[in-house]
Amino acid sequence: MPDTAVDIGVVRLANPVIIGSGDHAMTAGGLRAGLATGAGAVVAKSLNESEAAKRQLDGSDHVLLDSLWRPVPWDFDPPADAMLFGRSGLHQAPPEDWIAEVAAADRDAARSGQYVIGSIILADLDTACGLARRYQAAGIRILELNIGAPHGDEAAPGAIVQERAATRVREITRRLREAVTIPLWIKLTGQSEDVAGLALAAKEGGADAVIVMGRFMALVPDVETRAPMLGTAGAIGGPWSLALTCRWLAQSRRKVGRDFPLLGTNGARSGLDVARFLLAGASAVEMTTAVMAGGFGAAARAVRDFDGYLARTGGAARDLVGLAADRQVGYGVQPDRPGYWRDFVPAESR
Numbered sequence: 607m608p609d610t611a612v613d614i615g616v617v618r619l620a621n622p623v624i625i626g627s628g629d630h631a632m633t634a635g636g637l638r639a640g641l642a643t644g645a646g647a648v649v650a651k652s653l654n655e656s657e658a659a660k661r662q663l664d665g666s667d668h669v670l671l672d673s674l675w676r677p678v679p680w681d682f683d684p685p686a687d688a689m690l691f692g693r694s695g696l697h698q699a700p701p702e703d704w705i706a707e708v709a710a711a712d713r714d715a716a717r718s719g720q721y722v723i724g725s726i727i728l729a730d731l732d733t734a735c736g737l738a739r740r741y742q743a744a745g746i747r748i749l750e751l752n753i754g755a756p757h758g759d760e761a762a763p764g765a766i767v768q769e770r771a772a773t774r775v776r777e778i779t780r781r782l783r784e785a786v787t788i789p790l791w792i793k794l795t796g797q798s799e800d801v802a803g804l805a806l807a808a809k810e811g812g813a814d815a816v817i818v819m820g821r822f823m824a825l826v827p828d829v830e831t832r833a834p835m836l837g838t839a840g841a842i843g844g845p846w847s848l849a850l851t852c853r854w855l856a857q858s859r860r861k862v863g864r865d866f867p868l869l870g871t872n873g874a875r876s877g878l879d880v881a882r883f884l885l886a887g888a889s890a891v892e893m894t895t896a897v898m899a900g901g902f903g904a905a906a907r908a909v910r911d912f913d914g915y916l917a918r919t920g921g922a923a924r925d926l927v928g929l930a931a932d933r934q935v936g937y938g939v940q941p942d943r944p945g946y947w948r949d950f951v952p953a954e955s956r
């Protein structure tokens with residue numbers, strides 16, 4: 607049996623697969639189905655107290671696109687190149703109801719060595735601190751705060767906030783750190799020119815772990831209707847996001863140090879992708895699109911396939927963390943490949 611356990615500070619996960627927050631994790635049934643996949647943890651759908659954010663859920667719309675921008679059916683069997691483009695909102699239940707459900711699910715999870723993680727998306731900082739205290743009082747063992755939701759600029763005023771300034775990230779984290787003592791994971795935007803700098807700011811503010819990184823805002827023109835698909839800009843992510851996330855994981859690792867736990871999100875679709883994220887510096891990986899588009903079976907497959915990968919290649923999961931990140935060499939001439947550039951230009955241009 608390969609050793610798939612990973613540590614994120616004081617938290618030990620049985621394996622590095624985490625089902626990320628999203629609309630599949632918005633009911634007690636969804637949280638139970640997530641745990642049944644064998645994933646190390648499930649992040650519950652986020653809430654805040656903004657009425658605008660709740661209303662926004664009713665305006666949610668999504669489309670799956672292949673890599674040639676053609677819509678593909680939403681039949682829970684997506685092609686490997688499927689990208690998810692769309693817009694979403696936040697949980698509509700009164701916070702006390704959802705917090706109680708998430709806490710109950712986390713109690714169940716504890717019995718099987720798993721976790722259900724409570725999640726807040728930032729709107730108002732004082733309110734977020736209050737919600738964090740309520741999560742802790744309800745018995746939740748890990749809290750995630752997303753301060754980088756991609757829709758921050760498009761959403762209705764006051765609905766959600768996307769923080770791109772290190773000073774704000776440090777201050778917000780510090781305030782939440784003062785509010786609760788349970789492990790606090792900060793989820794960052796990918797739409798920053800210095801994601802690694804934001805990771806450092808969250809560490810300095812007292813985060814126990816940092817999640818790199820949110821999806822990107824996009825506009826997809828439809829050549830038939832000549833209108834934007836879904837009528838608006840929206841968030842996008844695809845298998846290609848993995849490489850961008852991995853690069854920021856590696857940069858963040860350099861900045862925050864090898865001992866500070868990072869988590870990866872944005873681009874993982876399979877067990878091998880989980881390994882890729884670990885090699886880039888993540889200690890665990892949050893998968894959302896794979897489950898939204900492919901059903902909970904996609905997470906169960908990722909757990910199995912990661913297991914199979916470790917069994918085939920050897921070693922323990924925790925030993926993979928950062929291996930590829932730390933083997934990067936500079937852009938100088940590679941001794942075994944001098945003048946290699948000629949192979950990449952047409953013969954006429956050499």
Ligand SMILES: Cc1cc2nc3c(=O)[nH]c(=O)nc-3n(C[C@H](O)[C@H](O)[C@H](O)COP(=O)(O)O)c2cc1C
Pocket residue numbers: 626627628629651652653690693694695696725727752793819820821843844847871872873874892893894895896898
């Ligand atoms: C429909 C949808 C809803 C989401 N809702 C939330 C949310 O409520 N809170 C949150 O922190 N992230 C949310 N996310 C972001 C995901 O948790 C995840 O970080 C992101 O989609 C990138 O990972 P992926 O490539 O595995 O999808 C949502 C993503 C999608 C696609």
